[in-house]
Amino acid sequence: MSSDLSTLLENLKTMQIMYRPAVVSRLGLRHLTRSLTTQQLANRVPGDRYYEIKDTVDEYLYYKSLTPRIRELVYNNRNPPKSINQFPLDLEGRPLVPRKVPTTPSVRRFAFFIDGLLVRAELDDVLAMIPKLDQHAPSLLETSVILSLLYKAAEFKCLSETLRLIYSTNAYKNRLKTESVISESIVLLRAMEIEQLGITDVDWFLRKTRTARHNASFKTTTLETAIIAQLSAMINLQRAQIAAGGQSEERVNTFADRLLERLAGFSGFQIVDYHKSNRISMYYGLENTYTLAKYLENCVSKAPELPQTPKYAELVEKNREFILAAEKLQQEIGKKTTLLESLGKIKFEAKKPQPSEPEPKQEQAADRQNPQVDTMEEDDDDLSDSQSEVVEKKKNRRPKENAFTQQKLKAYHPILTPKTVIPLLLVIAIIFIPIGGGMLYGSHSVQEFVIDYSNCKILANDEYFTEIPEQLYKFQFKNEITVKPQWKLATNDSYIWNGFDEERDICQVQFQIPNDIGPHVYFFYRLKNFWANHRRYAKSFSEDQLNGKVASISDIKDTVGQNCEPLSINADGTRYYPCGLIANSYFNDTFSTFTAVNDTNTDYMLYRENIAWSTNKNRFKKTKYSPSEVVPPPNWHKMYPDGYNETNMPDISQWYEFQNWMQTSALPLFSKMISRNDQDVLHAGTYQVDIGYHFPVTPYKGHKYLYLSTRSVIGGKNSFLGISWIVGGGICFVLSLAFLIVNLVHPRKVGDLSLLSWNKE
Structure with a gap:
């Protein structure tokens, strides 16, 4: 390992604000300076986490390798016939004895298992499993497992053969080939192969920068050095591969353009239409947009290996425009607010299209499909220093700026002290007791x-x-x-x-x-x-019948939630009117x-x-049924012994x-x-x-x-209402007396700062 790389790794380890233990382990930094001796490897005994999951995977593969018929013999035929002297064998010569059904290892456990490998021999065991897993358990070969395998292979200097193995799997061809995370990680890990940089993910560094705060311990020069070294390593590796293959130098420019496009794709490097309000946005936040833009400007300009392509110039120009706009805004707002607060308020005026130059239909359709269109890409001149200003959108979904919508209504938070609580309880008692007495008197006058x-x-x-x-x-x-x-x-x-x-x-x-x-x-x-109040009784009626409508049999019988069951129709299939249990029990x-x-x-x-x-x-309402369409309920036969006719049809409206x-x-x-x-x-x-x-x-x-x-002024006889008011007032009166006595006997000073915990030490 070179001295520059060692120094870089030491600097990276000091950047605690940018690291989590899991991420450090994932990148292999924990194992770059540690080796395992033969004696230490010999001390590993079966039963630890490595052998545990290895046995589980082997058992699972064995189960999957069996044909369905033989699989049934293995796991269902617990007691084979005694006449068979020897158990049948599978294709590999293993006895078909009753075995425990293996549990499928989860993707998460499998990825952690790979992260914990310490020597090359363990990695070889895992690589030997990959073809069988691809055939019998492709669900285990997910993105997290492949990434763990790639990082571990790069650590053990066997990335190329691991890639060839992964490329040959059906899981990669059918599913994982389109995963951009895997594609980008492979390119970055190639840079690690030539040992020019110990870190492996430029994107990860840029994402981490978003959460970094401005403080003295954050070393920006170290981050810039890491990014510059990463870009240089990627370009040099690409040039070496092109030279070895006898290809054109133009492929280097193409590769650099793709790399810069990916870097420029971060919304932090552009001014985007954020929620239709033309706000600056980066990774769903505005904390370090300006800082990250400065990083990119310094890194791209200081990487000598990057060819000066049109994409290079475009990226630098766009990034510079953003930096100038942010710095100018900071000057206009003044020194009362910080830059980060200013970025949260920035708005840029989008250039209005001229009537003589209407937008093409394709661009208009694209704008309708993606409302958060980058205003920088629509017109670079919109963000010039002379045209940028704070404007308001005519149409937006932002709530109105008033006290109610912004939850800023005036509120009163009383401080409960003896001087306020005791009089309040007395006032409540004085109000409640007379009102309760009046209610009780009115009830007794009935x-x-x-x-x-x-x-x-x-x-x-x-x-x-x-x-x-x-x-x-x-x-x-x-x-x-x-x-x-x-x-x-x-x-x-x-x-x-x-x-x-x-x-x-x-x-x-x-x-x-x-x-x-x-x-x-x-x-x-x-x-x-x-x-x-029984549910079946209370729901047994037809609202349509009560409304005077001609309700069909299905309406009164099959309506969900409320119907006339079990008294909808009689034995002849004629509807009851009125139907249901409530009407029948009149x-x-x-x-x-x-x-x-x-x-x-x-x-x-x-x-x-x-x-x-x-x-x-x-x-x-009066029904629209004719007497021949309905019959009285069963319990009404004594009121209507001969059924309904034109003269006795009940008019429930009266x-x-x-x-x-x-x-x-x-x-x-x-x-x-x-x-x-x-x-x-x-x-x-x-x-x-x-x-x-x-x-x-x-x-x-x-x-x-x-x-x-x-009746009385409060209605019929109801003593409970007056009694409850009297009891409530009495409780308040008793509490007021109790608080008064306690305050007189054991007074306590309110708002005494000496009682605070930090003042007692």
């Missing part, structure tokens, strides 16, 4: 009663009225009731429902209103233990108006208008009770409004309600109730 009539058939007498058990009702009025509610089970034949004898039962309930209530009186039925108990009894003067009328949401008129039922509830206890009265006062007295007893609840241990209620 007057209501609830009567459970689920077991009326069992507990009520069918001859006279009896008192309802106390656990089945609850009254909340301003005055106490003096007469307990009563019920009776009637069997009036005139009340038989649609001719069904089993539906003639009527539960008659009498109750007392102790004081006048209303107006705004609301009458509900309430269900308990009715779980309407609550069909009937309720009369409030009839005055005993000394009460008049009946109290309840109306069924405005009991549903006003928005339901947009959802529930059926408000049905609209309320179709709004499924999230909890098993819910109420649905039946009727209301917003004008009249419900006077004190005794009233009776006749209930048509149709909806079953005992099979699933449910309950059904009569529910009468008024």
Whole structure:
């Protein structure tokens, strides 16, 4: 190794900012000055990483070399017949005994394995594997493996024979030949063969320069020396090969032009249209564009072996224009900002095409395909000192320069100190507690009663009225009731429902209103233990049917996510209307108006208008089905024993009770409004309600109730809302007192710099 090369290598090792340990190992610098003795090689025992992966590769190749029929015998025939005295042999004489299926070595492990080779004998073992791998395991011969093999071959001075072996593989011919990384690495490694430079990749140095920062430890002269030596080595090697082959000297110029084209291809050496804003760009960043341009100028101009070709002059000219533009911009901006900050703001004005000289169609098409066209190549004069200036694009995707889009809105970050936290908690408590008290008072001002009539058939007498058990009702009025509610089970034949004898039962309930209530009186039925939030139940309806559309069988049966299954059609294939589980389980108990009894003067009328949401008129519309196209749901056969006809076809746009039922509830206890009265006062007295007893609840241990209620400023009765506000305010009040006591007993100075860790040392 020459003294110049040794000095260069020592300088490279000191450039820690440009090296990573893996890269140093990859380049072979770690092994250039180290050798392995025979005794050290003999001390290597099987089982280390080298022999481990070698055995794995050999096993894998053996497996791949077998024919499919024999391969099945090797790996599936675990217990061969006892009559066979000797196991069959493969083509190479190895016994077909049960073996463990080999694991395929990964490309990454194989590349690391090659990087770790220390002697030429180990490399020869790997080279002997290449033909078999190319035949049986071409997936292992990827770019990283080939590059590792090339670098290791250059280190052991056997690059030429390794290249011949790689060129002969199908993997290289079919896939790797087009890899520019491999092609460039081969050219660079040729320079290493003549031992003129210990580093092998000019591109790598240029890429590393991008991340280098301006500091005192970075030696630019060393990098320039390395690049100049690399360029010289490549040109000298090319000239030697041309002279040996008796070829023309012009090939040297061609080779130099290709080399310079590759160097000039870096966007750092040009002014490009970066994101349509004409910004200077290099490797997706702007940190060291100017520095790298200076490197290239010095290296190319100081390499005497480079022929003075037109490409050489073009590269130097373009590079120089960029340097002049950057230096002029730095002078114009001033000394307040650094050069790197200036480069981030630079914009160059592209030359507008003259009307008399339109661009060719081919160039326009190319510009449309690649919007980031190099403005330097379009017109070199655009970047002259007299024409370069900062301009704004008319059309760009940059957000507007305002506080909102740039996320610069004013913000307040409070400092939590005892002087701010304690008053804040007190203010919250003072606000929350009165509001919660008002909500709780409004909830208690609601007057209501609830009567459970689920077991009326069992507990009520069918001859006279009896008192309802106390656990089945609850009254909340301003005055106490003096007469307990009563019920009776009637069997009036005139009340038989649609001719069904089993539906003639009527539960008659009498109750007392102790004081006048209303107006705004609301009458509900309430269900308990009715779980309407099951997914299959809640999704079992047809939105098209509710909208009045003529939904086909496929629409109501096969719609994804929401359909009428399992109640879409009957056994004859006729559609149900309305279909689905929700409509089929419609609550069909009937309720009369409030009839005055005993000394009460008049009946109290309840109306069924405005009991549903006003928005339901947009959802529930009269159907366009004809009666012959649909049938009632199974549970509606008692309401429509003879099916639908022209007179009894349900109009769900006016059926408000049905609209309320179709709004499924999230909890098993819910109420649905039946009727209301917003004008009249419900006077004190005794009233009776006749209930048509149709909806079953005992099979699933449910309950059904009569529910009468008024309202307050916050709606119906809801104590939880007021209690939650009071509890929240109370917690804030208690916390404020606790913080106040702690601050008085153990005060702590806020913002004391002496408590910082570095001030305690």
